[in-house]
Amino acid sequence: MARFIQSCPRTSTGPEDNNLGKVRNFFHLHMVSDSTGETLMTVSRAATAQYENVQAIEHVYPLVRSVKQLDRAIAEIEGAPGIVLYTLVDPEIAHRLERACRELTVPCVNILDPVFKVFQSYLNVTLTGRIGGQHALDADYFSRIEALNFTMLHDDGQIPGDLNEADVVLIGVSRTSKTPTCIYLANRGIKAANIPMVPGIALPFQLDEIRHPLVVGLVASAERIQHIRQNRVLGINPVGRLNEDYIDRKMIAQEVALTRKLCAERGWPLIDVTRRSIEETAAEIMGLLREHRAEAMSGQTL
Structure with missing residues (x-):
């Protein structure tokens, strides 16, 4: 069952807004990244856009590269349960987040994991685990x-x-x-x-x-x-x-x-x-x- 935290009538934003008076449901969306978090935001917004009258309350945790930083994010997830998406290269930190989400009974998804598996299978190469590789100063x-x-x-x-x-x-x-x-x-x-x-x-x-x-x-x-x-x-x-x-x-x-x-x-x-x-x-x-x-x-x- 969906856990929407609140709803309210949507107000008009202009002459092309056809959703006037409709109820918009909100949910918490937590995005945990060891880089900038841009990938997570792009994917989550593309997904959310496919559901009418649903709006994510975004919580973004960028540059999470230590257990201490992760624990702060986990504390916020516990305070406002919702969907958790992450991109974490360090397996210890990733496993810690997944374990915490299981204990909190909230869904937790590594959005790049299926892509990594396809690349490794097709290219027969080893994952380097380079944090923020797409932001290299090349x-x-x-x-x-x-x-x-x-x-x-x-x-x-x-x-x-x-x-x-x-x-x-x-x-x-x-x-x-x-x-x-x-x-x-x-x-x-x-x-x-x-x-x-x-x-x-x-x-x-x-x-x-x-x-x-x-x-x-x-x-x-x-x-x-x-x-x-x-x-x-x-x-x-x-x-x-x-x-x-x-x-x-x-x-x-x-x-x-x-x-x-x-x-x-x-x-x-x-x-x-x-x-x-x-x-x-x-x-x-x-x-x-x-x-x-x-x-x-x-x-x-x-």
Whole structure:
């Protein structure tokens, strides 16, 4: 039987929220890691998202590498029983956690164990047991840092002179998530720049001269952009006069239409982000980038 600790009516978060008035059930979710805990959070949130009206109260215990640190986590688990997920390389610490969870009669899962077993069976290799191996300061790590620096320097149309050094250039009207998408891409080692489409302001001429980067247009529905812009303007200047053109739906629709036309004329792929998360948008861009690079390599070998 599920052990939900509380429930309450969910409040509306915007015009697209269809769960108004529904009861949302909460449960404790404990994540114990000898590294950052990012893997656990990603997996647990993906799993929780599959259950309607269920919300996890997250307890994260990162960098648990000693018995003393683990015992503090176990004490909190005892005080707020719930599901326990863990990634612990040290077998002594892992066994201690599993034993404590059995005594508390709470479920406890090593989320990487099935993956490790498949790898060992298929590759016939020995597990190294290296804590935080995915966070090693290797060439890929420094490549991501370089990409992030590039992306921050080239946000919102800055320094257009070296756009050709980018891997991806995003264009779009205000509030189409260009900046957060670029940052997400940078964390994957992709140098991303973004250029805003502003009525009455020409795009930088360098955009016509670049050859290396993939250029992608981002659009959203006029209704969605209007809603985001209104919230942003009121948040910045709650008592001041609103920029009527900036939040006018007809003007926004014209901006979106101009972006669509420009991308069609120049053969740039276009992504509608109206109902997409940043991760989904970035995933499609990375797929387009792979195709773009493959075409470039094919052209060089001809």
